[in-house]
Amino acid sequence: MSAAIRLPAGSCALPNKAFADWRQARHDELAAPGSWLGLAGLFWLEPGVNRVGSAAEALVRLADGPAHLGDLVWQDGRVLWHPVSGDACELQTDSAGKATVVDVENWSFFIVDREGRLAARLRDRDWARHRPFAGVDYFDVDPAWQIEADWQALSPPITMEVPNVSGDLKSVEVAYQAVFELAGQKVRLLPMAVSDQDVFFVFRDRTSGKESYGAGRFLKTEPAAEGKIRLDFNRAYNPPCAFTPFATCPLPPPENWLSFPVTAGEMKYRSGE
Structure with missing residues (x-):
């Protein structure tokens, strides 16, 4: 699919302060001693x-x-x-x-x-002290990448064998999927984890390895409500493996390899070295 994909118009603007606060919290996390x-x-x-x-x-x-x-x-x-x-x-x-x-x-x-x-x-x-954190680049904020998806139950649930960068496999049971349409294409995303606090996805797209990190990105959302879930790709962020070779990040399952570019969220980290 072309990088010139047309997105549906956003129904509301992304709150600037809320996004700025999220970005600042992300920066503080990565700049901290425990980064x-x-x-x-x-x-x-x-x-x-x-x-x-x-x-x-x-x-x-x-x-x-x-x-x-x-x-x-x-x-x-x-x-x-x-x-x-x-x-x-x-x-x-x-x-x-x-x-x-x-x-x-x-x-x-x-x-x-x-x-x-x-x-x-x-x-x-x-x-x-030796190499201060200079920050992460982002795609421009676009409210069109705030997508309301259907939260559909899978019956029966499926089991995925999810690899990480070290080659280990982890069995993940998936009972729901997020389903939405984009540019006339039906898209399904499978969560890696679902809790009362949030829903966690790992995905890759046509920007992976170019503008964004090659092994994909993470996305956390609020829990689904009344059969809907809000996917805000403006808050897609790099996994730990984008910053260090000493992490063991999960890789996106094939079902979450998107055939179009997601020009939202964090871009590829450039250490300046």
Whole structure:
């Protein structure tokens, strides 16, 4: 489909302040010490003892600091942190929510669980001192990309095997789909997750790899109401993998590969390096 696709006229203007506030919150998130831009490593753990430190033989390798900071012991479904100095403690992974964070000077690490594979994710909290965040570019705001879609139940629900950038597969049960028409074409989007707070989509389109990030973008919406869901593509945003090689982002399922360009939301991140 041509990039000159004509969109239906928007029924209302996007509130400028609301969008500016959303954009500012996004900037603040990416500029913060805990930003994805501060990740410095992703180290897949092995069962048993995993050494942490700056020594060459450390599995979780720090760029500086003590040669041997401690050991991560993965055994019987648990991960224990045994620092060289101090008491041992059990670390919670991110599978049940917020992971336990271990802080060491400007470094921190925590354990992520990806379908039973565990990894220590390392973060440099002082990253912005060396390379301050300059911001993300956006397509122009266009109220025509605020689309009211039908929220249709799938009977029976379907199960998708969704890959991430590390090659792992995650089974996702999908019970609904968002359906709308654009330029005479019927479009269906499958959600990756549905909760009482929001609905989460992963999609790619004809801008992917050109104006926008190649592996697609994320979109969160408010929950559906009365059989309708509002898809505001002006709020489409880059996944963590657009900012770091140490994230494990889900990839868009083939059903969410749109055949037209979505000229709305965040554009490709350019680090300036």
